[in-house]
Structure formats: C-alpha cells, structure tokens
Amino acid sequence: MSDDQCDTESFEDLEPEPSYRRGRRKPKTSRSCRAGLIFPVSRIDRFLRKGDYAERMGSGASVYMTAVLQYLTYDLVDIAGNIAMGDGRRRIAPGHLRQAVSNDSELQSVFGGVLTEETTCPRNSPATSSRKGKKSSKGLRAPKAIVA
Numbered sequence: 001m002s003d004d005q006c007d008t009e010s011f012e013d014l015e016p017e018p019s020y021r022r023g024r025r026k027p028k029t030s031r032s033c034r035a036g037l038i039f040p041v042s043r044i045d046r047f048l049r050k051g052d053y054a055e056r057m058g059s060g061a062s063v064y065m066t067a068v069l070q071y072l073t074y075d076l077v078d079i080a081g082n083i084a085m086g087d088g089r090r091r092i093a094p095g096h097l098r099q100a101v102s103n104d105s106e107l108q109s110v111f112g113g114v115l116t117e118e119t120t121c122p123r124n125s126p127a128t129s130s131r132k133g134k135k136s137s138k139g140l141r142a143p144k145a146i147v148a
Contacts, residue, residue, distance in 0.1 A: 006033030035063050039070045076100055076107060 006029065031041040045062035079100035080092045087096070101107045 006030075006036075031063065032066070035067065037063075037066055037070055039066045039073075041066045044069070072107075072110065075104075079104060079107075 031045075032039065035041060041062050044066045048057060048062055048065065076097065077092065080096040083096045083099050083103075084090070084092045089096075101111050
C-alpha cells in the first residue's frame, strides 16, 4: 500500500458546500488509515469475532491486535533482512527467518519453538533424463488409419 492512500489532507482544500447541497461528502477512511497502520484492522476484527474468543469485544481490541501483529512482523523481517544482507543475499530465505528468531530472545518467546527446529528442505533437482531439452512426441502423433 502506498502512503497517499490514507492521505486525507487533499480533501481539506474543498470549499464548504451550501446547506442545500449535501450529496457529496468526504470519502470514508478505513480504520487502518485512521490508526496509521498498514495491516487491515477490519479483517483482524472479523477474525476475532468469528473466532469466538469472547462474548463481547471492544472496538479498540482489533486495532491493538493489528498494531501488535504489524510490529512483530516488522521486527522479524528487519532482523532477517539484516542477516540476509550479511550473507550477501538480496532475498530473505526461510533460514534467515529461523536464524532471526533463534538470535532474538523476545521473538523466541513469542514463537515458542515453532521456527527454531533445524529442518531443511531439499533443493529441487532437475529430473534425471538421458535427453536434454527434448520432449517425447509419442503422445502427440495421430493414430494410423486402419484399412481393412
């Protein structure tokens, strides 16, 4: 998302409308924009209500939860990005995320050992074939006509 999506300053320059013409109003701003967040507050609110965690929920609970999730994500990606740059990489790999969690005690307590396991995924190896770059054309041939 861009920063100017939540920009409401451009609408302040509008002239005040006469009382008889109230059809045009300011466009609605999302709760994420009002809170100054990037993560969607309405979606988190929907998940909290659908999850049946409590019978009643305040309107600020979803904003607070969204802010916490955004902070944790920013912190994790920031540390993993520094580790990736230290390795001379431009992309963050799952190993960088694992290393970021294992190096930070606060993130370790949040994730609770989920990302600290030493599991490695095998790299995709090319299929072993005697032909290189040639496809089999057996399935593409038209059947021969049977002459009786």
